[in-house]
Amino acid sequence: MTNESPFRKNRAFYIGVVLTVLEGILSGCSYLSVYIVLTALASGTITAGMVGAVTAGLAVIFLLRLVIYSTGYTQVQIGGAAVSKRLRLLLGDKLKKIPLARFTQGQVGQYVNTMTSDVGSYEKILTHSSGNIIKNAALSAVLVGFVCTVWLPAGLILLAVVALLIPDLWLSFRVVKVYGVAKNKVSAETVSGIVEYIDGIQMFRAYNMGGVKNRTVTQAMEEFSRVCYQYEAKGIPIGFGYNIISWGSVPLIMVLAAGPWAAGTLSGVDYLMLSMLPILLTKLTASIAIDLFEWKHLMVSKRNIENLIQEPEEAGEGAPFAPERHDITFRDVSFSYMPGEPVLKRVSFTVPDGKLTAIVGDSGSGKSTILNLIAKFYEPQSGTIAIGGQSIQTVSAERVLAQLSMVDQQVFLFDDTVRENIRHARPTATDREVEAACRDAGCDGFVEKLEKSYDTGIGENGSLLSGGERQRLSIARAILKNSPILLLDEATASLDIENELAVKQAIANLLKEKKTVVMIAHTLSIVKNADQILVVADGTIKESGTHEELLAENGKYAAMWNAEQKITV
Numbered sequence: 001m002t003n004e005s006p007f008r009k010n011r012a013f014y015i016g017v018v019l020t021v022l023e024g025i026l027s028g029c030s031y032l033s034v035y036i037v038l039t040a041l042a043s044g045t046i047t048a049g050m051v052g053a054v055t056a057g058l059a060v061i062f063l064l065r066l067v068i069y070s071t072g073y074t075q076v077q078i079g080g081a082a083v084s085k086r087l088r089l090l091l092g093d094k095l096k097k098i099p100l101a102r103f104t105q106g107q108v109g110q111y112v113n114t115m116t117s118d119v120g121s122y123e124k125i126l127t128h129s130s131g132n133i134i135k136n137a138a139l140s141a142v143l144v145g146f147v148c149t150v151w152l153p154a155g156l157i158l159l160a161v162v163a164l165l166i167p168d169l170w171l172s173f174r175v176v177k178v179y180g181v182a183k184n185k186v187s188a189e190t191v192s193g194i195v196e197y198i199d200g201i202q203m204f205r206a207y208n209m210g211g212v213k214n215r216t217v218t219q220a221m222e223e224f225s226r227v228c229y230q231y232e233a234k235g236i237p238i239g240f241g242y243n244i245i246s247w248g249s250v251p252l253i254m255v256l257a258a259g260p261w262a263a264g265t266l267s268g269v270d271y272l273m274l275s276m277l278p279i280l281l282t283k284l285t286a287s288i289a290i291d292l293f294e295w296k297h298l299m300v301s302k303r304n305i306e307n308l309i310q311e312p313e314e315a316g317e318g319a320p321f322a323p324e325r326h327d328i329t330f331r332d333v334s335f336s337y338m339p340g341e342p343v344l345k346r347v348s349f350t351v352p353d354g355k356l357t358a359i360v361g362d363s364g365s366g367k368s369t370i371l372n373l374i375a376k377f378y379e380p381q382s383g384t385i386a387i388g389g390q391s392i393q394t395v396s397a398e399r400v401l402a403q404l405s406m407v408d409q410q411v412f413l414f415d416d417t418v419r420e421n422i423r424h425a426r427p428t429a430t431d432r433e434v435e436a437a438c439r440d441a442g443c444d445g446f447v448e449k450l451e452k453s454y455d456t457g458i459g460e461n462g463s464l465l466s467g468g469e470r471q472r473l474s475i476a477r478a479i480l481k482n483s484p485i486l487l488l489d490e491a492t493a494s495l496d497i498e499n500e501l502a503v504k505q506a507i508a509n510l511l512k513e514k515k516t517v518v519m520i521a522h523t524l525s526i527v528k529n530a531d532q533i534l535v536v537a538d539g540t541i542k543e544s545g546t547h548e549e550l551l552a553e554n555g556k557y558a559a560m561w562n563a564e565q566k567i568t569v
């Protein structure tokens with residue numbers, strides 16, 4: 001990673017800005033032509049040749065402005081789009097490194113907001129606000145300079161109008177600081193609510209919760225419109241006040257300049273220009289004030305982007321990680337999702353290399369949490385987790401994940417074809433390898449019945465497939481990846497009997513290869529033959545051993561086994 005600012009602008013942007021300023025200055029030159037013509041008219045020295053020359057000059061200026069404006073505008077757009085593209089890629093990369101725990105703390109809305117609207121707003125600063133401000137400032141400088149040469153006191157009054165922008169902006173920036181930041185925060189919360197609502201729409205409808213959830217989203221939106229109203233309501237009077245004061249300069253100059261005009265020290269044309277140009281300047285400064293107000297607000301977006309860039313990343317470096325053995329050791333590992341609510345308490349155990357270890361226990365006892373920690377989705381608060389004797393704390397999650405495959409209850413599938421969904425596990429795999437993995441996972445039967453077989457699209461998150469079919473596709477992925485460690489969350493409970501058998505057969509095929517396997521089992525019959533069984537209870541490993549050893553111990557496992565036998569008999 002370089003030390004260069006991610007916000008740095010490129011050449012296209014600077015070229016665009018220079019051209020925009022040039023166009024602003026040129027537009028001021030049109031007034032100079034009017035002045036020349038009017039002066040000649042008043043003094044009676046006007047000729048047809050002169051009118052022709054001024055008209056030609058105006059035509060040239062117009063053409064020049066057209067070319068400069070369109071080139072400048074295009075360059076600024078290209079430059080701005082390049083910066084926002086760089087920012088989006090950087091933020092996308094950053095999201096991969098933020099600890100998963102952050103995504104469960106109401107941050108999702110903020111992240112979505114920053115990735116989309118904040119980057120869009122920052123792009124707007126570059127492509128619109130900055131250009132407008134610089135252009136209007138350049139034109140204002142030309143006008144004030146010109147008025148100064150016509151009659152200095154009028155020029156000084158206009159300078160005062162420009163200077164009044166300072167208190168105006170000070171006040172409006174305070175509004176942005178309070179309400180602009182609040183607006184942004186509420187907007188993120190609204191996005192969070194909407195994301196949750198859309199994500200869970202099936203469940204909300206199934207449980208008739210649309211109304212309740214709708215109310216939550218509606219309240220967030222109402223709060224958003226309230227803050228927006230406050231923001232505008234506080235900002236408008238400041239702009240309005242500035243407008244009234246700056247417009248006062250027009251009659252003031254007219255009244256003050258009337259004396260020198262009557263005395264003959266100012267010509268009629270000068271007086272006319274002094275009456276007209278301040279009108280233009282007040283319009284320009286009002287526009288600058290509005291643009292700067294907006295610019296300041298958009299800078300809140302820049303700060304949000306900076307905050308996201310600076311978010312702490314998960315521990316671990318990019319150093320290579322290829323342990324020779326794949327035994328997994330937990331030493332005094334403690335973990336909680338929420339402060340003060342421990343899920344694992346000083347847990348220690350070893351999963352032997354190349355063996356099958358099953359984890360059993362009550363619902364909510366922390367079984368999936370153990371798998372999440374092995375996969376580095378979360379970091380333990382204390383203790384160490386090692387793979388092949390090497391602590392994974394100093395290894396990046398990406399490199400740890402390269403060593404393992406996960407098959408769990410939450411299968412995530414892309415809105416892509418069957419083939420590409422499986423190939424994600426190993427992008428270099430050939431079609432034959434993908435199809436072989438599918439066969440081993442028992443997918444070939446249903447895949448071949450699909451309209452375009454392996455090239456059929458499966459819908460968003462595999463919505464066109466059944467639960468069991470989705471499970472088997474995720475097993476096919478694990479088979480294709482062929483990693484030395486396999487983490488399995490046995491999830492056949494919600495499947496019909498046919499699918500359950502198919503998934504169990506697929507898992508059995510997956511287990512054929514000699515791997516280090518950690519398997520959460522919700523039914524004990526499936527773990528009878530495991531090399532080791534860990535019984536989790538109250539955030540600790542209550543018992544460990546083989547099926548026979550644990551039955552002989554006559555503890556929790558034996559009780560669970562006996563209970564299950566009674567149900568199945």
Ligand SMILES: Nc1ncnc2c1ncn2[C@@H]1O[C@H](COP(=O)(O)OP(=O)(O)OP(=O)(O)O)[C@@H](O)[C@H]1O
Pocket residue numbers: 104337338343361362363364365366367368369370
């Ligand atoms: N992302 C999370 N944020 C906060 N708490 C969580 C989170 N995930 C799990 N928990 C809590 O941690 C505890 C352990 O959850 P975990 O999913 O590890 O249990 P489990 O034994 O796998 O349960 P099950 O057998 O029902 O899948 C539970 O009390 C659960 O509510």
